[in-house]
Amino acid sequence: MAEQVQMLQSKIEDESKVLQTLQREMQKYVEGRQKLIEQSHENEMVKKELDLLEPEAKVYKLIASVLVSQTLQESKENVSKRLDFIGKEFKKVEDLIKENTNKQIAKKTSIQKMQEQLYQIVQAYQQSLNK
């Protein structure tokens, strides 16, 4: 019985460590997702403002401490591309989050089962002592 108990306990420990790693991963995913949302908002606002400009408007882009002149067309395309890219990244992160959630649920279930097994073994042993 002691062997069984030890085995179960070390398995539970291992699974718990994996669970913790999953949780830390999840934290990073959620942070990344939040940043993407912020970037998406900012780019959407810029797109709306650019749409209000007349075609001759002087647009500049800040490229490493230098304001470089751009055409309105270029800027609009650039912002659209950025928004598309952010959209794709967002979907990736959402899929990763979903996957991670499922993995966490599976791990928690397996840990719970092992804990129940452990409890039953200990119970059975104590009962056999009481007889």
Next chain:
Amino acid sequence: MSQQQEEQKAIPLDKLTPQQLLQIKKQIEEEVQQLSQSLSQFRIANAKYDESKVILKRLDQTPKDNDLLVPITASLYVPGRLINPQSVMIDYGTGYFVERNIEQGQHFCDRKLQLLKESQDKLSNIINQKKQFMDKLNIELQKRMLQVQQNQQQQQQQKK
């Protein structure tokens, strides 16, 4: 979403233990604090855009070729001349700047202020909803405490 929360918890609100109620109350309190901080950040942004509008107005009245000092660093200024008071450079975000005249600059500030106001109103609503939920929690907690007191009194009377 907070309505859902209320319904999810209003139904078993009676069935939650006092500890759980306290836990939820703490959580909501933290949320309200964070949201209130965001609200004050909104007010700061509001003040900045208002200030920009005032500056634009003053710029409009400043004559061309006006002498001024241009900051090169935080403590180094160089004398200069205002060549075109009608033209302003606006930071649109994500590294894009647009040259506009003063009136267009003021319209830009107005639009931003409008966006800020809408967001602020939404945020205020959410904060109020959470505060209302907290009031409900407090009422429930008080009920429990009263029950406990009554139970204790009953027990004492039975012992006599």
